[in-house]
Amino acid sequence: MASSSIPNVNVMMDKVKVSASNLFEQIEALGELSDTTPPSITRILYSENDVRARDYVKSLMVSAGLVVREDSLGNIYGRLTGSEDDELSPVVSGSHADAIPHSGKYDGVLGVLGAIEALRAIRDSGLRLKRPVEALMFTSEEPTRFGLSCIGSRAMCGRLDAGYLNSLRDANGTGFLEACRGGGYCKDGATTAEVLEASYVPKGGVHAFVELHIEQGPMLEDEGLDIGVVTAIAAPASVTFDFVGNGGHAGALLMPYRRDAGLVAAELALSVEQWALGTKAVDTVATTGVLQVYPGAVNSVPREAHVEVDVRDIDEERRDGVLSSIIRSAEVIARKRSVEMEHKIVNQDPPAPCDASVIDAVQESANELGLTSRRMVSRAYHDALFMAQIAPTGMIFIPCKGGVSHRPDEFSSQKDMENGVRTLALAMIKLAGVAETCDQEGKEEL
Amino acid sequence: MASSSIPNVNVMMDKVKVSASNLFEQIEALGELSDTTPPSITRILYSENDVRARDYVKSLMVSAGLVVREDSLGNIYGRLTGSEDDELSPVVSGSHADAIPHSGKYDGVLGVLGAIEALRAIRDSGLRLKRPVEALMFTSEEPTRFGLSCIGSRAMCGRLDAGYLNSLRDANGTGFLEACRGGGYCKDGATTAEVLEASYVPKGGVHAFVELHIEQGPMLEDEGLDIGVVTAIAAPASVTFDFVGNGGHAGALLMPYRRDAGLVAAELALSVEQWALGTKAVDTVATTGVLQVYPGAVNSVPREAHVEVDVRDIDEERRDGVLSSIIRSAEVIARKRSVEMEHKIVNQDPPAPCDASVIDAVQESANELGLTSRRMVSRAYHDALFMAQIAPTGMIFIPCKGGVSHRPDEFSSQKDMENGVRTLALAMIKLAGVAETCDQEGKEEL
Ligand SMILES: [Mn+2]
Ligand SMILES: [Mn+2]
Ligand SMILES: [Mn+2]
Ligand SMILES: [Mn+2]
Numbered sequence: 018m019a020s021s022s023i024p025n026v027n028v029m030m031d032k033v034k035v036s037a038s039n040l041f042e043q044i045e046a047l048g049e050l051s052d053t054t055p056p057s058i059t060r061i062l063y064s065e066n067d068v069r070a071r072d073y074v075k076s077l078m079v080s081a082g083l084v085v086r087e088d089s090l091g092n093i094y095g096r097l098t099g100s101e102d103d104e105l106s107p108v109v110s111g112s113h114a115d116a117i118p119h120s121g122k123y124d125g126v127l128g129v130l131g132a133i134e135a136l137r138a139i140r141d142s143g144l145r146l147k148r149p150v151e152a153l154m155f156t157s158e159e160p161t162r163f164g165l166s167c168i169g170s171r172a173m174c175g176r177l178d179a180g181y182l183n184s185l186r187d188a189n190g191t192g193f194l195e196a197c198r199g200g201g202y203c204k205d206g207a208t209t210a211e212v213l214e215a216s217y218v219p220k221g222g223v224h225a226f227v228e229l230h231i232e233q234g235p236m237l238e239d240e241g242l243d244i245g246v247v248t249a250i251a252a253p254a255s256v257t258f259d260f261v262g263n264g265g266h267a268g269a270l271l272m273p274y275r276r277d278a279g280l281v282a283a284e285l286a287l288s289v290e291q292w293a294l295g296t297k298a299v300d301t302v303a304t305t306g307v308l309q310v311y312p313g314a315v316n317s318v319p320r321e322a323h324v325e326v327d328v329r330d331i332d333e334e335r336r337d338g339v340l341s342s343i344i345r346s347a348e349v350i351a352r353k354r355s356v357e358m359e360h361k362i363v364n365q366d367p368p369a370p371c372d373a374s375v376i377d378a379v380q381e382s383a384n385e386l387g388l389t390s391r392r393m394v395s396r397a398y399h400d401a402l403f404m405a406q407i408a409p410t411g412m413i414f415i416p417c418k419g420g421v422s423h424r425p426d427e428f429s430s431q432k433d434m435e436n437g438v439r440t441l442a443l444a445m446i447k448l449a450g451v452a453e454t455c456d457q458e459g460k461e462e463l
Numbered sequence: 464m465a466s467s468s469i470p471n472v473n474v475m476m477d478k479v480k481v482s483a484s485n486l487f488e489q490i491e492a493l494g495e496l497s498d499t500t501p502p503s504i505t506r507i508l509y510s511e512n513d514v515r516a517r518d519y520v521k522s523l524m525v526s527a528g529l530v531v532r533e534d535s536l537g538n539i540y541g542r543l544t545g546s547e548d549d550e551l552s553p554v555v556s557g558s559h560a561d562a563i564p565h566s567g568k569y570d571g572v573l574g575v576l577g578a579i580e581a582l583r584a585i586r587d588s589g590l591r592l593k594r595p596v597e598a599l600m601f602t603s604e605e606p607t608r609f610g611l612s613c614i615g616s617r618a619m620c621g622r623l624d625a626g627y628l629n630s631l632r633d634a635n636g637t638g639f640l641e642a643c644r645g646g647g648y649c650k651d652g653a654t655t656a657e658v659l660e661a662s663y664v665p666k667g668g669v670h671a672f673v674e675l676h677i678e679q680g681p682m683l684e685d686e687g688l689d690i691g692v693v694t695a696i697a698a699p700a701s702v703t704f705d706f707v708g709n710g711g712h713a714g715a716l717l718m719p720y721r722r723d724a725g726l727v728a729a730e731l732a733l734s735v736e737q738w739a740l741g742t743k744a745v746d747t748v749a750t751t752g753v754l755q756v757y758p759g760a761v762n763s764v765p766r767e768a769h770v771e772v773d774v775r776d777i778d779e780e781r782r783d784g785v786l787s788s789i790i791r792s793a794e795v796i797a798r799k800r801s802v803e804m805e806h807k808i809v810n811q812d813p814p815a816p817c818d819a820s821v822i823d824a825v826q827e828s829a830n831e832l833g834l835t836s837r838r839m840v841s842r843a844y845h846d847a848l849f850m851a852q853i854a855p856t857g858m859i860f861i862p863c864k865g866g867v868s869h870r871p872d873e874f875s876s877q878k879d880m881e882n883g884v885r886t887l888a889l890a891m892i893k894l895a896g897v898a899e900t901c902d903q904e905g906k907e908e909l
Contacts, residue, residue, distance in 0.1 A: 035671060066808055070828040083831060105608065113512050117758065117760040117762065117763060118759070118760060119757070122527055124712075159760075159762070160760075160761055160762065161760060164761070166762070212857070232715070233711075233712045233714070233715035234712075234715040234716070234717075236719070253713060253714060255761050255762075257531070257761075264869070264870055265679075265867055265868060265869060265870065266570075266679045266680075266842075266843050266868040266869045267748065267749060267750035267752055267773040267775070267869075268697060268773070268775045268841075268842040268843040268844060268864070269677070269679035269680040269842045269843045269866065269868060270680070270748070271676070271745055271748060272736070272739055272740055272745075272747070272748055272749075273681075273745070274681070274866075277736075277750075277801065279732060279751055279752075280732055280733060280736055280751070282729070282754075283728070283729035283730070283732040283733050283751075283754070284729070286725060286726055286729040287726060287729050287733070290718070290726055293718055294718055299717055299718075299719070301718070302714060302716070302717060302718055303793045304713035304715065304723075304760060304761075304762070304763075304764050305725055305726070305729075305756075305765070306725075306759070306760050306761045306763050306764065306765065307754070307756070307759055307760065308725055308728075308729070308754065308756050308759075308765075309755075309759075310751075310752070310753070310754050311565070312563065312564045312565040312869070313564070313752070313753050313754075313755075314563040314564060314605075314606075314607060314752050314753065314771050315606055315610070315666070315701050315750075315753050315771040315772070315773050315809075316563065316605070316606065316612070316701075316705075316750070316751050316752060316843075316844065316869070317563060317566070317750075317752045317869045319751075319752065319754075320870065325761040326761070327713040327714070327761050327762050329713070329714045335644045348561070350679070355606075363761075395714075396712075396714040396715045396717070397712050397714040397715045397762075398714055398762065409525060420711070420715065420716070420720075421711055422537070422711055422712040422715060423710070423711060423712045423713075423760070423762070423763045424710055424711060455672075
């Protein structure tokens with residue numbers, strides 16, 4: 018697959034009018050659907066606000082003239098039909114709208130609403146494409162509710178085991194199927210295996226996939242560039258630890274008799290940092306994002322602790338080495354303190370290289386739109402990681418203020434968002450191809 | 464004040480019949496009033512279950528023939544009148560019935576229900592005392608709701624500042640007065656200062672105070688002894704820390720750019736342990752019982768952390784040295800990691816030596832009842848610590864299984880509880896004195 022070259026981009030893109038202010042307003046409106054007070058955003062899978070956000074996304078798709086369909090998990094597709102051959106596999110762009118507790122308005126949301134805006138602008142331009150194009154909102158990219166990220170895209174590429182999904186529980190002990198029904202999906206009594214089967218997209222079912230996202234890092238802003246052309250997505254892994262010691266009264270349980278599960282967790286968190294720094298590679302990151310001690314009272318020695326660790330690298334072997342070292346360290350620390358330990362590797366996914374065809378389409382689009390850009394690696398986890406298993410895949414990054422993400426002060430400017438959506442629209446046009454029968458000016462003026 | 468000697472203890476105590484099985488049933492019944500499923504007990508100040516527990520305690524006092532009164536904070540007194548001179552200051556015994564999350568049935572509760580059972584047995588014996596005796600349930604010995612322990616006894620001895628109490632907030636942001644009204648107290652629109660004033664007991668207002676409690680340590684069980692005669696209560700202090708770093712996406716925020724508040728908390732917890740071990744004194748204990756990271760998601764670098772540390776020792780100077788060292792370490796660690804820090808010393812109370820008169824009364828009672836005993840230090844915090852400021856004070860410990868406390872498997876046997884309540888009853892009789900006009904057999908057979 019090679020990207021089509023568009024004869025007169027400037028003329029065509031004068032008609033494909035992206036509205037950054039509409040997009041900005043939509044992002045603000047979606048931000049209101051949060052369990053915490055905006056700009057702090059908390060939107061948990063299948064919660065009331067998640068369901069309201071889904072309704073809002075579907076309404077925008079309909080307004081943009083897209084044909085909406087949802088799969089049994091709640092992946093939401095909005096298709097622009099009327100192409101030269103609507104039977105061809107579509108070019109797809111999308112991201113997620115769920116948000117971890119106390120995060121921001123742009124992560125994921127830009128890629129969902131930006132794709133809809135891109136398709137709206139293409140549709141309103143009158144441009145006819147060779148293939149259908151689709152905007153897509155994935156279910157649960159964030160791991161907040163069930164501890165597993167990218168549930169929607171894992172299911173789409175057939176990488177999610179029904180038994181494993183059934184084994185997951187949220188903080189209230191609710192299982193996935195029950196939660197899914199609570200969100201208004203899989204109401205027909207289907208089993209988890211049937212739900213996953215119904216969400217599956219075979220290889221070739223998507224012609225190309227491209228995801229627009231804020232960088233979530235400082236590089237573009239620091240270098241004063243408009244667009245990041247993503248060449249690979251770093252390989253993420255995560256592991257949870259549960260420790261059980263003795264616990265007791267903080268005054269009465271003397272130091273020599275303690276088996277303090279909280280101190281095991283503390284030592285482990287510092288060890289996680291040491292292993293990440295130990296590779297001496299800037300690409301290795303390891304984080305103890307969850308550290309809970311139980312019962313959690315000032316006058317009670319922690320009897321139990323729960324720790325969740327995230328490890329990423331662009332080098333899979335190095336990442337796996339750090340992960341193994343962290344688990345070994347946890348075992349050593351727990352043994353030293355006579356504390357029981359259990360661990361579970363939640364995910365350990367391979368990195369995804371982006372496809373040359375999509376990289377080229379994005380790079381050419383940025384160039385032709387007169388935007389500055391650089392090639393870069395995505396260090397964050399995205400649904401594109403899994404889409405890469407069934408389709409040629411790429412990503413477009415735009416700058417975000419201070420490189421900040423997963424925080425209420427996450428921000429991208431309207432100008433940067435406009436640059437991103439225009440690049441996305443043009444790349445999708447290139448990937449879908451312009452119909453021969455098209456009577457758009459750019460073509461006529463050839 | 465010297466304890467009265469009782470001419471024929473065996474004859475008298477044959478009439479003062481303590482029922483361990485009634486006490487056991489009452490402890491079980493109170494255990495049902497819990498926010499968590501028994502044997503895990505959670506009973507938070509002024510919560511629904513705390514109010515129900517108060518009603519239950521008052522009903523037991525009434526059944527035991529005691530005259531019930533409550534102060535504006537909810538300290539509950541049950542008085543046995545009919546003494547030789549009811550105008551004399553009473554001998555008081557009591558403890559608390561609130562329980563930290565996921566703790567046990569015996570901590571505090573034994574001392575409340577045990578005192579009521581002791582007074583019931585004295586009353587039913589027909590024995591007449593020189594002074595009135597009282598059973599007392601203190602408000603909020605545990606610091607769970609407002610981070611401050613012994614609110615009831617601090618107020619009684621005039622050691623609680625209204626401004627400070629007003630500054631405290633529970634996890635939902637509720638202030639003390641509002642919570643107090645929620646529990647059914649201080650309904651009359653009184654200010655905090657007026658509430659505290661109304662709870663104050665002047666020095667001399669209590670003739671003697673003795674608290675019965677489970678040991679919360681392994682010493683009595685290990686040595687096979689029945690009774691611990693407490694000679695001093697270790698000096699507790701606690702300090703809270705709040706750290707603010709940068710936070711961000713666990714994949715995108717590279718290691719050199721992190722200011723991870725969770726790692727500051729982890730280092731501090733280990734430093735707390737090191738400072739406690741560093742005194743080389745078995746009596747020094749320091750605990751990081753609360754360690755919270757925020758936002759607390761696996762893929763988010765901790766932006767904030769909250770830590771609560773408890774330090775105790777029988778040597779006040781040494782305890783204060785450890786506390787200062789911990790705060791200095793926190794400052795060094797936070798500075799090293801470029802994380803902002805705030806700290807607050809929540810309490811830093813002096814240790815309380817017990818009064819010779821009460822120690823002697825307890826020791827003689829154990830001896831005369833044929834029980835084995837030892838002198839010991841209370842390493843845990845008790846309301847007795849504050850009662851010692853207004854009255855001659857002592858404590859009686861009984862063994863608890865494995866030295867375990869603040870846990871669901873906290874346990875004392877009926878035999879040990881019976882020994883404790885009989886010792887308490889006899890010590891109270893000694894401290895209150897037997898009336899000259901008394902026609903009980905032990906006296907008659909002189
Ligand atoms: Mn995210
Ligand atoms: Mn995202
Ligand atoms: Mn306690
Ligand atoms: Mn207690």
